[in-house]
Amino acid sequence: MKILILKALTVTSLVLISSITNLAFTQSRTSTISDTQIPYLAMGKGNSERSMIVTNPILCDEAPGPCRFFIRHVQAHRQSNHLILPPHAYPASTEAKADCFAAKNSNAQDVIDAYELLMQPDKASKYSIPGDLKVRAENIKTCAIKANNWIGNNIEG
Numbered sequence: 001m002k003i004l005i006l007k008a009l010t011v012t013s014l015v016l017i018s019s020i021t022n023l024a025f026t027q028s029r030t031s032t033i034s035d036t037q038i039p040y041l042a043m044g045k046g047n048s049e050r051s052m053i054v055t056n057p058i059l060c061d062e063a064p065g066p067c068r069f070f071i072r073h074v075q076a077h078r079q080s081n082h083l084i085l086p087p088h089a090y091p092a093s094t095e096a097k098a099d100c101f102a103a104k105n106s107n108a109q110d111v112i113d114a115y116e117l118l119m120q121p122d123k124a125s126k127y128s129i130p131g132d133l134k135v136r137a138e139n140i141k142t143c144a145i146k147a148n149n150w151i152g153n154n155i156e157g
């Protein structure tokens, strides 16, 4: 009898633990915090179980479209189960995948705004965007066109 009760208790606590874990995961998917000290528009922090999106509200006020685009980009890393790393730590191929997701799943105007920012490296340098920015811009455009989410000029650029 004692063993049965113990077993029942163990099962109950396991169920409880898993529901708490699920809750934490659900919350981590939506939590966004502000930090004016980060040199990026947006970045991920935390680990695969507890993560958050950190945005710089000063930089995001200056570049709201690219900010929303890069928030999507961070969400893409999480949805693809990429490790949560500082933006400069990702290989270019991983960045390209996250950019492609954001190009497909962002507001079309935000995609254009991000593209145009990346095409102006002097302007973009303020936001510490890593990698070859023109290569990233072209990839974003290609992905957006494929997803029917490109409202810019298809010929030029």
Ligand SMILES: [Zn+2]
Residues within 6 Å of the ligand: 073, 074, 077, 087, 090, 094, 095, 098
């Ligand atoms: Zn990234």
